[in-house]
Amino acid sequence: MDLQTLILKLSAYWASKGCLIEQPWDVEVGAGTMHPATFLRVLGPEPWRAAYVQPSRRPADGRYGANPFRLVKHQQYQVVLKPAPMDVQDLYVESLVALGIDPKEHDLRFEEDNWESPTLGAWGVGWQVLLDGMEITQFTYFQQAGGIDLAPITAEITYGLERLTMFLAKQRSVYDIEWAPGVTYGEVRKQDEYEVSKYGFEVADTAFWQTLFERFEAEAVRCLDAELVLPAYDLALKCSHAFNILDARGAVSATDRVSVIRRVRELAVRCAKAYVASREAQGFPLLRKAAAQPSEDGAGSG
């Protein structure tokens, strides 16, 4: 199976389970969790179901396009279900069936793997899902985000798209998988990987990124003071990305790291609080709607 077919099948499946198909966020993020469709929507009482692809950047994972498994820029398929229905694991297993995997013929296991993001003030518990020994999905019940205890609880399902495609196609290198029939991932992305790796490790101007970090941070604070949640959150993401570049460049000492992470977290925490306040001021619109029209797919009963 090629990458784009995988994406299309996942979207078709999760749309059929009542998910809104979101689009990738247009700010650099390290993971699909940082997309507002996850980080902000898990907050507060409103129900929410969404699925989307999120290109994710991790400068420290750069290997100049020379390592068959590691990428600076990889793609995640992210599903959030709030509240997490009691049959969420069954829904997930069904999604594998939709991809043509017969779980009776394979070994499918959920092994403990908890998740924590100090920069987002967020954590959850869950599993890595192993298919015949291969980690294909991260499955998390969000417990806290932006320092706020969550209720109801959201289930987050994150498929690693490149790895899953490699596994299904039994390819040994990410660059050999097909993006679309007849076009390999390497043909589309290999040079990018070389360039972003070289930039992250050798070229990035640390003084420039240091300055950016501080200015993004100051701008985020201005937005928060003006009660503009989403612009503030975008700028907090920019800070996080600047930190990742500086970190890959080896420009963050262990002590600096703690304080820089704390600064980003403080922004995330303020954004989270402001978001909940803003939704509340709007009367939690999705909550009212859910009360008016009970869900039809029945996935919430279990």
Place this chain on the structure above:
Amino acid sequence: MGQEVAEFLFEILAEEIPAGVLPSAREELLARVSAAFAEARLGGRLAVHSTSRRLALVGEELVDQPDAESEITGPPASAGYDADGKPTKAAIGFAKAQGVAVEDLRVVSLPKGTYVVARKVTPGRPAAEVIGEILPRLVEKMTFPRMMRWGDGTPEWIRPVHSVLALFDGLVIPMTLFGVESGRTTFGHRTLAPARIVTMSVLDWFQKLRAAHVEPDLAVRRSRFEEQARALAAEVGGEPADDAALLDTWAHLVESPGVVRGSFDPAFLELPEEILVTSMREHQKMLPVRANGALAAHFLAVCDQVGDPQGLIARGNEWVTAARFSDARFFWDDDGKTKLEDRLPRLAKLQFQETLGDTLKKTDRIQDLAGKLAARLGLSHLDGMLARAARLVKADLVTDMVREFPDLQGVVGGLYARREGEPEEVWQALYDQYRPASADDGVPRGDVGGVIALADRLDTLTGLFGLGLAPTGSKDPYALRRAALGVVRILLDKKWRLDLPAACAAAATLHVGLPRANDEVLPELSAFFLERLRFLLEKKGHAFDTVAAVLTTDCSDLADAAERVEAVEVLRKEQDFAPLATAFKRMQNILEEAPGENAEPDPAKMTDDAEKALALDYLQARGMLDDLIARRRYRDALSIMASLGPALDRFFTEVLVMAEDPEVKANRMALLRSMRDQFARVARFSEIRA
């Protein structure tokens, strides 16, 4: 209530419970419920079962709660009945308050007098009713290292609970757990037999679950794993690596105990075994296969189903293994492009500790200290090797391999140094630097390795103690207890005579900017080491009072102290130490009462026979003791000390130490002080219990 015995079955079906918490969850559930059942007088025996998705209790020979009788003491008989023996208002009131008839009151003679007593019978309740109250309370209160909330955010346990099965004598025990009503249904294996199962009894539960690809008995799963692993390895002429802990983990990871064998390209065997084994065990929870003493190009992987007819599971695991090994080979080759030596500048960016500076600075201090330790240990001929090893010792921290396999720090440095052609003493010193890693692990192999490992730990310990970061209570974030225990183990195993406080002082002077003064820190550190030594010696089975007798003397040389403990232990078994212990205590008491200067006892000034006899025996023995102690022949020294027992005993019986003549008194004190000090070079016998 019938007294017939009945069986009991309780099963919680949840989402996958972490393998790491299952052992303690099983224990906690069994212990708490057994205790609660015993308190409720339900009799019987309980056993616990579990899988990756279930926790269950099975009970047999349980009974309904028997009636409980109790006696309540009321007013004195004289106040309860009048002269005619009729109940008074007091007795009537008491009977009413206790809910019994006045006629049923009895008069009983108690130690404090004769009293009116009401005998009450509390009727027992049906076991099912009692259990229905007990279980939800206990289960909902179970604690786990990391709890989770689900649904609306209210229920809190280890993972969401899906069904609760509770039967007593085949009938459902009504209860609600986390909002889930109990019943007689459960479900089979997640993918192989997910359908609902209705159970009538314990036997039925076992049989139907087994038919539904679930083996509820942990021990059965464990032994199936062992059998399959042996059989699959034997098919390729090998045997599974010996790893009981991994098999235990496997047993907690599944409901259906399956093993698949896979192979990998033998070309990967060129990679060091340590790396392949760590990759298989730590990353994939796979059991390596060994044949003819070497690693074979096969592995055994756990899976949650028995059988893999199409080989899909084996192929998937092979693909993952190849991917992991390729990754490792990439790091092995890529790291090889930069020599350890050339990585040193990057250590300057790797912080060891805020005040103590970066890792390169630590490396410099290790090098400096290693030379000083070698001089003290008479190992200065190793200076060249030590300097080389110290220089490279932390270079592997900035390799991709260690970033990928943090557990292999040290080992990776050793492997890389060997590849770069460093001498054996040097690469082994790198390889072994974190040893002993556990109680079962050995100390670094060579002298170079031992000195480097000591220097590294003494640097860490003096630095962090100097910063006031010594461990407190259960908090030991820098693992300083383990570091100190490592120092003690190395000194004892290598029988290295080292003045440890002096070595610590040397280490401390290499730090700059420490807030705490050395004369404050070093005694704390000495006490810290002695605590570890005490722990180790007692763990070896030495009596606590022997250990105390030695550790209350000067123990700046730990290996010497350990030798003295062993000598005292041996002698204690052969000779009666009680007189020596008593005599030492008396010496100690008298010397404390009247402190004085050290002086040489003068036999010419002695007046009593017993005094002269003791002085004669002791002064003769003293020279021999000096010689024996200097040569560390502690057993011989101890038997001479013990032989002085009778003379000492006679002395204390016949002689008044506190003589009126101050000169006579001072001379007697001098004799005792000299003996006490001489004995205390081996042990403070007053600590020894009879």
